[in-house]
Amino acid sequence: MAAMSEMRHLLDNEPVVVTAGVEVLTEALEAQSVQVRRTDWKPPPPGTETALATLAAAPAVAEANEIAISRMLECRPHLVGVARAGEVVPGLDDATFLHAGPPLDWESASGPMRGALIGAMVYEALAGTPEEAAARLAAGEIQLSPCHHHQAAGPMAGVISPSMPVLVVEDPEPHRTAYSTLNEGLGKVLRYGAYAPEVIERLRWMERVLGPVLDDALQRTGPVDLRSLIAQALQMGDDGHNRNRAGTSLLLRALGAALVDSDAAPATDRSAVYGFIDSNDHFMLNVVMAVGKLTTDAASGVPNSSLVTAMARNGTEFGIRLSGTGDEWFTAPAPIVDGLFLGSFTAADANPDIGDSAITETIGLGGFAMAAAPAIVGFVGGSAAGAVQRTLAMYEITMAEHPAFQIPILESRGTPTGIDAMLVVRTGVKPQINTGVAGKEPGVGMVGAGLVEAPIECFVDAVKALAGRTIR
Amino acid sequence: MIDSVEIRPGAYYDSVRLMQASQALQLVPDVEDALVAMGTDLNRELAMDMGFDPGSIGHAGPNDLLVAIRAVDEKAAAAAIQVLESTLAARTEPGAGVFAAPPAHVIGSVAAGANLALISVPGEHAFVEAMDALRHDLSVMVFSDNMPVEQEVVLKKEAERLGLLVMGPDCGTAIVNGVGLGFANVTQPGPVGIVGAAGTGIQQLCCLLDAAGVGVRNALGTGSRDLSVEVGGSSTLRGLEALDADPSTEVLIVVSKPPSPEVAAKVEAAAADCSTPTVLAFLGEEGVTLEGAVGQTLDLAGKPPPVYASWPAVAGDHRPGYLRGLFSGGSLRSEAAVIASGLGMIGHDEHAGGHTLVDFGSDRYTLGRAHPMIDQRLRLQHLEEAAFDPAAGVILLDVVLGHGAHPDPASELAPVIDIARAEGPAVVVSLCGTTDDPQDRERQARLLNEAGASVWLSNAAAARHAVSLTEDGRHE
Numbered sequence: 001m002a003a004m005s006e007m008r009h010l011l012d013n014e015p016v017v018v019t020a021g022v023e024v025l026t027e028a029l030e031a032q033s034v035q036v037r038r039t040d041w042k043p044p045p046p047g048t049e050t051a052l053a054t055l056a057a058a059p060a061v062a063e064a065n066e067i068a069i070s071r072m073l074e075c076r077p078h079l080v081g082v083a084r085a086g087e088v089v090p091g092l093d094d095a096t097f098l099h100a101g102p103p104l105d106w107e108s109a110s111g112p113m114r115g116a117l118i119g120a121m122v123y124e125a126l127a128g129t130p131e132e133a134a135a136r137l138a139a140g141e142i143q144l145s146p147c148h149h150h151q152a153a154g155p156m157a158g159v160i161s162p163s164m165p166v167l168v169v170e171d172p173e174p175h176r177t178a179y180s181t182l183n184e185g186l187g188k189v190l191r192y193g194a195y196a197p198e199v200i201e202r203l204r205w206m207e208r209v210l211g212p213v214l215d216d217a218l219q220r221t222g223p224v225d226l227r228s229l230i231a232q233a234l235q236m237g238d239d240g241h242n243r244n245r246a247g248t249s250l251l252l253r254a255l256g257a258a259l260v261d262s263d264a265a266p267a268t269d270r271s272a273v274y275g276f277i278d279s280n281d282h283f284m285l286n287v288v289m290a291v292g293k294l295t296t297d298a299a300s301g302v303p304n305s306s307l308v309t310a311m312a313r314n315g316t317e318f319g320i321r322l323s324g325t326g327d328e329w330f331t332a333p334a335p336i337v338d339g340l341f342l343g344s345f346t347a348a349d350a351n352p353d354i355g356d357s358a359i360t361e362t363i364g365l366g367g368f369a370m371a372a373a374p375a376i377v378g379f380v381g382g383s384a385a386g387a388v389q390r391t392l393a394m395y396e397i398t399m400a401e402h403p404a405f406q407i408p409i410l411e412s413r414g415t416p417t418g419i420d421a422m423l424v425v426r427t428g429v430k431p432q433i434n435t436g437v438a439g440k441e442p443g444v445g446m447v448g449a450g451l452v453e454a455p456i457e458c459f460v461d462a463v464k465a466l467a468g469r470t471i472r
Numbered sequence: 473m474i475d476s477v478e479i480r481p482g483a484y485y486d487s488v489r490l491m492q493a494s495q496a497l498q499l500v501p502d503v504e505d506a507l508v509a510m511g512t513d514l515n516r517e518l519a520m521d522m523g524f525d526p527g528s529i530g531h532a533g534p535n536d537l538l539v540a541i542r543a544v545d546e547k548a549a550a551a552a553i554q555v556l557e558s559t560l561a562a563r564t565e566p567g568a569g570v571f572a573a574p575p576a577h578v579i580g581s582v583a584a585g586a587n588l589a590l591i592s593v594p595g596e597h598a599f600v601e602a603m604d605a606l607r608h609d610l611s612v613m614v615f616s617d618n619m620p621v622e623q624e625v626v627l628k629k630e631a632e633r634l635g636l637l638v639m640g641p642d643c644g645t646a647i648v649n650g651v652g653l654g655f656a657n658v659t660q661p662g663p664v665g666i667v668g669a670a671g672t673g674i675q676q677l678c679c680l681l682d683a684a685g686v687g688v689r690n691a692l693g694t695g696s697r698d699l700s701v702e703v704g705g706s707s708t709l710r711g712l713e714a715l716d717a718d719p720s721t722e723v724l725i726v727v728s729k730p731p732s733p734e735v736a737a738k739v740e741a742a743a744a745d746c747s748t749p750t751v752l753a754f755l756g757e758e759g760v761t762l763e764g765a766v767g768q769t770l771d772l773a774g775k776p777p778p779v780y781a782s783w784p785a786v787a788g789d790h791r792p793g794y795l796r797g798l799f800s801g802g803s804l805r806s807e808a809a810v811i812a813s814g815l816g817m818i819g820h821d822e823h824a825g826g827h828t829l830v831d832f833g834s835d836r837y838t839l840g841r842a843h844p845m846i847d848q849r850l851r852l853q854h855l856e857e858a859a860f861d862p863a864a865g866v867i868l869l870d871v872v873l874g875h876g877a878h879p880d881p882a883s884e885l886a887p888v889i890d891i892a893r894a895e896g897p898a899v900v901v902s903l904c905g906t907t908d909d910p911q912d913r914e915r916q917a918r919l920l921n922e923a924g925a926s927v928w929l930s931n932a933a934a935a936r937h938a939v940s941l942t943e944d945g946r947h948e
Contacts, residue, residue: 018583
């Protein structure tokens with residue numbers, strides 16, 4: 001009988017004991033020279049006991065998590081093309097703009113979010129001046145909807161308007177698609193809330209030249225295997241969120257020949273496209289975000305699963321979603337990023353955390369893969385040793401180690417992947433996010449970069465809601 | 473000779489690891505040649521130069537893993553694939569310093585390689601940690617009390633399903649393969665196995681058996697409610713089954729307070745089915761004592777019962793009055809109650825008046841407070857109150873030694889016993905310990921004895937002495 005052999009296993013072997021709780025009992029074991037693995041157990045937030053017990057008791061939760069995490073790990077994203085957002089993104093009609101994070105309205109939008117929405121109005125020629133744009137937005141002429149509700153993800157303000165070109169990322173089997181904008185580079189850019197004429201001009205060039213030239217190149221290279229490309233980028237020092245230099249280079253290398261060997265656009269345009277990507281180390285970020293969205297969508301909608309499928313900020317609120325709670329958002333005020341500031345900017349100039357880019361952490365990259373990116377630990381306020389420790393800490397709140405995304409310095413251990421909201425609540429270990437910092441005034445742009453921790457309240461609320469839905 | 477070529481799309485590994493893998497495969501017996509590499513032009517060419525079929529290699533891309541094996545037969549090829557999987561999955565354990573794992577916070581995080589979890593977090597949190605342990609293939613001892621009984625039922629059902637054992641909740645004592653968990657006395661491993669819903673009951677059995685020169689290798693605690701109707705004796709039955717199957721166990725003891733009749737029937741039937749002789753001690757039933765159970769066990773083991781150690785008090789007066797028992801162990805209290813039943817009504821709490829036997833280790837005294845075997849303050853306070861209570865004639869105390877217990881209980885008790893003796897009541901101590909316990913049993917006995925207490929290794933003997941003092945009020 002199987003049961004018996006297991007119990008014999010207990011009685012036949014030297015006990016190796018994991019302990020949680022009273023220290024004197026652990027010491028008594030050590031006094032007997034027993035192998036002990038102690039935990040630094042701390043009580044979870046008050047009021048979560050019942051929800052955690054309900055979820056722990058339900059076999060359906062463990063089973064659902066198995067399904068959800070395997071879908072996440074099995075996702076095979078490929079970059080297949082670039083298309084006009086309005087033509088491919090579901091639900092993005094001419095009177096709708098998408099934005100980062102959980103739902104919000106104009107009233108509650110922060111400075112950089114308002115700036116980006118104003119810029120998009122001007123870019124789409126829906127307003128002649130920023131003032132007119134603000135008035136029309138305030139009047140509710142444009143429907144605002146989260147990128148996350150439209151198979152899309154956008155960095156910082158994450159505004160996607162219908163004319164913008166978007167990356168198309170697909171998993172062939174089962175067939176899924178996700179979208180993200182093309183990265184504009186650093187400095188004064190729409191995603192940080194800038195809407196000066198040069199910002200609008202760049203967006204138009206991206207629509208007219210960058211998008212079509214890239215799409216042409218992709219049609220001739222065929223789908224680019226992004227799982228493999230990201231795996232290689234991690235080996236080359238990227239984290240996939242704040243460092244994308246290797247990934248950008250690898251992507252450009254994959255597209256180089258097709259960009260050169262083309263008659264779809266003049267050589268000057270093709271050269272400009274090459275130069276634009278080459279000069280922007282973050283070009284790959286948006287690609288990784290589309291991968292993140294594709295991957296988390298694959299893992300969404302598994303009833304009873306406590307897998308986190310979105311962490312996103314709209315500049316006002318931080319929100320998360322779980323696989324088992326469908327489209328519901330669990331939100332808390334967006335925290336202020338702890339980081340380094342550019343030039344004379346200080347924390348006082350910083351907007352609260354903003355952007356869908358935490359989708360990278362949601363799939364085990366970014367702050368979770370910090371140990372892979374020693375080159376940027378100074379930029380995000382830490383030491384290389386601290387970066388390794390931060391990654392190691394994330395293993396405790398994740399369900400799996402990614403089979404393809406590996407960290408060389410950790411003996412090629414897979415990245416900590418698939419945040420379990422129950423483990424976040426039980427351990428008090430908060431997901432850590434590498435991120436840029438937007439100025440709080442519209443039009444200012446990026447003021448710094450750093451680390452931010454996801455607010456625990458979101459996870460507490462999510463776990464309670466999941467427990468409420470779980471069949472006992 | 474067979475050629476096996478496999479292409480794994482999108483499986484990226486660095487070239488060093490792949491060279492290691494190729495090398496490992498070539499060392500597999502009956503493997504003639506092997507190549508594990510990304511499907512670049514160069515590597516595909518290499519594979520073709522090695523004689524592998526171009527048709528099966530041709531469609532590999534630079535992001536696909538190409539695995540080509542030439543082996544004597546299918547079996548060798550399959551062995552090579554196994555070696556490949558383990559080589560690709562292998563990673564060196566990170567060492568100390570920068571790569572040391574940060575502190576773990578929950579049981580599941582450090583479960584790999586362990587076989588048992590000891591959980592002593594507050595009761596309302598214990599279920600989640602215990603379930604986590606089971607799901608990570610660990611048996612569990614739940615020291616915590618105050619866990620809702622519905623949770624205990626779920627926990628034990630899950631353990632049954634997974635082939636694991638749950639000891640507890642409210643399991644104060646266990647010995648697994650000679651290792652004491654929670655409150656446990658130091659005994660030599662030996663032929664006796666115990667399954668018990670009674671923590672200090674197990675400790676008393678171990679100490680008396682030790683005094684008789686008989687060791688205990690396993691004492692599986694089950695938690696105080698295991699033999700209730702709701703729980704149905706799950707852990708008791710599983711523990712019995714496991715120890716019966718253990719070849720080193722020659723005599724079994726089941727110790728518990730009296731179970732509900734239907735559960736008692738199940739346990740009795742299971743005991744009768746055991747091929748190992750089994751002593752049942754349902755403490756609280758008339759005439760059932762721990763001392764008696766040890767006597768039966770020694771009989772089955774073919775050993776004579778010893779004379780248990782005692783340290784009699786120096787002769788002196790004590791005032792007449794009621795018996796006041798201040799216990800830290802529930803089973804020790806129960807055994808004393810059986811022996812004192814001739815005195816008539818015996819109260820359970822300190823306010824009852826008349827004869828009282830109070831268990832300061834029960835849930836209502838431990839909520840938000842450490843167990844009296846660790847923190848004696850509450851009991852010391854009641855001891856002092858009893859000293860000045862003119863109705864108290866005889867004070868009966870237990871002092872439990874062993875792992876987990878207070879490091880020097882007598883040094884705190886002796887001054888208060890001294891006061892009590894000066895005030896009038898007699899003091900009788902049941903000293904539950906072995907000569908190998910870390911507290912130094914002889915020294916503990918001497919300190920208590922010098923303060924004026926009569927000290928007994930057998931709790932039953934201590935209780936009999938206390939009852940006799942109470943009954944006849946004779947001068948000691």
